[in-house]
Amino acid sequence: TESIPDENAISKETSELIEQAMSELDPKYRDVFTLRDVEGLSNQEVAEIMDLSVAAVKSRILRARNFMKDKLEVHLLN
Numbered sequence: 001t002e003s004i005p006d007e008n009a010i011s012k013e014t015s016e017l018i019e020q021a022m023s024e025l026d027p028k029y030r031d032v033f034t035l036r037d038v039e040g041l042s043n044q045e046v047a048e049i050m051d052l053s054v055a056a057v058k059s060r061i062l063r064a065r066n067f068m069k070d071k072l073e074v075h076l077l078n
Helices: 003-024 027-038 043-050 054-076
Strands: none
Touching: 003 027, 003 054, 027 043, 027 054, 043 054
């Protein structure tokens, strides 16, 4: 049962790291990332909502994911 508080602490810390990294994303990337990866919308749906091409959505989501990976991997690999 000792692992449950440890898991909760890790989960809380991870959530805070993700929120911090997201807050540092350029808004144009953060919006796409939120709609696509947090809300689970398709590239087409994100494109329609943001009045972008699907190619632009794909480009922005790739940049956002790379940014998030770079910000988080240092913390999560330790």
